[in-house]
Amino acid sequence: MNKKEKFNYVIKHTKILKAPKQRLATFGGTVVRYYLISELMDKVNKVRIREGRVVAEKPKIVVPHYLLDVFEGWDEEVREYAERAFEEYGENIKGLGYKFKNDLEKEKIVSSSIADISDKIKAEIELQGENSTVVIEGVDDNWQISLMKFIIELSMRSFPGNITELEERGFFSQTGKDKKNIRIEIEQLFADVQKNKVSIYQLGKKLRHYGLFKNYEDRFFSLFRKKT
Secondary structure (H helix, E strand, O other), X not given: OOHHHHHHHHHHOOEEEEOOOOOOOOOOOEEEXXXXXXXXXXXXXXXXXXXXXXXXXXXXXXXXXXXHHXXXXXXXXXXXXXXXXXXXXXXXHOOEEOOEXXXXXXXXXXXXXXXXXXXXXXXXXXXXXXXXXXXXXOOHHHHHHHHHHHHHHHHHHHHHHHHHHHHHOOOOOOOHHHHHHHHHHHHHHHHHHHOOOOOHHXXXXXXXXXXXXXXXXXXXXXXXXXXX
């Protein structure tokens, strides 16, 4: 099974058994507790229960070429799936940058069925009145991809509300003076690259930050040809 096949398999076999009631906060961080349950591949009626939390930073206004930095606390191989995941599922959250830290706290193996364990955990969550807890059924060997799938879906669900609140506070409005200052800054960066005062990558990062990379794409890549 190659990487793409593995990714598609895990996504297909990941189920959100109980979603948190809250969405990602707009003006602060969010902590989501998770129970991720998975059947052991080589044993019957053996279920692994992972407990942990995902800490989401306050969303930032960006254009999403930030994917390598989105997931902290995930294995390197799993981070490779982040780009593919956002390409397939995250098209609608362009404009905001979310960053997530995974903190696995404990895990254990129990003798039971997925259904029984799921019912027990969900009952405990309801009894305790936890609104920020998710229960996920995932694939044991690739459980971090299962968790990542939930995080991306939560981001997509949170995005409209986050954008609305930011727009209401005027975060996306730019005056003519703001736009002029940005153009001056970009032109200065292009000049600085020519003089080797800043790197091409710093320029690219700034263009993406302002959402202007497409506007300057041809001019930006021409710098590479001049350097080679």
